[in-house]
Amino acid sequence: MHDAIISNDIRLREGSSIAQRLVVAGSAAAVALCFTPGLLTHDILEVTISVLALLAGAAFVGVVMLTPAVVWIITPDEILIGRQRPFGKLQTRIVAKDDITGLQVPGSKTAKARFQLAFTLASGERLTSPPLSDVTHVHDTVARIAAQFDVPNVETPVNPLDASNSEMRLGDPVEPFSQRDLRIAALIAVALSVAPYAYRLWRGLPPQWIDYLLLPLGLIAAFGVYRFANLLTGAFWIIREGDIRVERLWGNGQPRVDHVEGHEVKTITVERRGRSEDEHCIVVIRLLSGRRFRSPRIGSRNEARAVGAEIVRRLGIGAEANQI
Template structure:
């Protein structure tokens, strides 16, 4: 199929690489193996728990390793669909232009700026594509596909990261936690740390060093919650032409805004936060001043690269600073 691909074709992929599959499968296997000591006990309950854990671990490993990789190649006249499992045969399908009756672009429940193409065929069958990797050009991609397949009345999706927007928005607008909720959490922290001390007094026993140590720890934890809870609300990026506005909250809930201009950027690159490259990639900007800004979570590495590339274009960042 690769020999027939031209530069006007649209390629969509879904499925983890072999390296990613091995990491996830290894993690699942390690968790399952932690329960193996229970197999060598004489406790029936522990043996049952161990067997169930091992079976579930094996199911997860097989499911991860055998998940299919899917590739869609959308040409002006047809859609070529390829699906292959590890160590399996390649299954292909061709959907002709005349077989396509409708097109919708549903969003993802897990990622706000992730979109797929849902084609309705003349037979009534519904085919859903892998996610559109270039999240900054979803409108153009959908309009182009609708035009070349002559599909009318395709509703354009609401995409906060589309390059056609004057302002691209990463994350959600920030709001401070209600003061009442913060006070409740602070009181819970104090109460939890005071429980062992109070229990010993209630039983007429002398509190131990750990019980006494927990009292100031509870007070410190309550103060930290009350003073710094709003710092964990994250960041909200507004990407405009020539600058980025980064909004965050101070501990007291007041808004803090920083601005990033192109000449201020030392490097820009994509990093992974967490184990999965399919869900937890972000854009990281380092300034000449030494400060570092991490974007809200974007999605896969391809999606994060698309956002980073648009940031480079809007801010006019030089090639020497572009590490995407």
């Protein structure tokens, strides 16, 4: 179930599907089982490490499989809350409109554009909803809920991705690394490459071929860090009506600015960067010229789709290019 607005209802969901949980749990179990041969040895240290690894794996599998899925259905008169653990019974709760006395919209510590609804009840209890997946309409959603529940003085959250902004800002402004930081990183690379060679000389042992090989590799790594580290600072997107301003850095720290307009777009898609669909989804724009732009990390697939849909609207991208 995805966040959606159906008639006058707002639906919110948090929690992975059974299939996703089984994949993650199976991977964790496989890694933990790799340590089982240590149990057959007579080395106390290896046995201890194996036992700890198995316990950690079992705990991780337990957390993944037992974390409940939560669904909220917010209607004009009440909130229906459903909680269900894998293979367990559905637990439901109804919160009446008259029981709600306050509403806050706290942001996430891990993602700038992730917001939840925190309701205060007449009993003093505080209920926090799953995240709002339509991150481009947080202001409208909060205003609507506050109005239908007659909650006064609700502070509007600062949302850089809200569609009500003339400029949607995705990511953080890029800044070059300081020369001091680059020199320190380059020196660390050189020191790590020299350390094995110096250690063998200090012990009076003849250096091996790998020690000689590490010396030039360390110099190459130091040069690469000093020359190209700024390429890793990412990108900053400013999404406006008609175009996207993409700010990045060259390797020497000089700013690089590109503009993307709707008629240049060949495809726009949502892709996952990393293993988690809840945290690492981005928008990818491919141009007719062959160039490709990857957005800064947005969050879940639903959140990335919401941002992508607003980009399509603002740039006037045709339906044939929209693959979100």
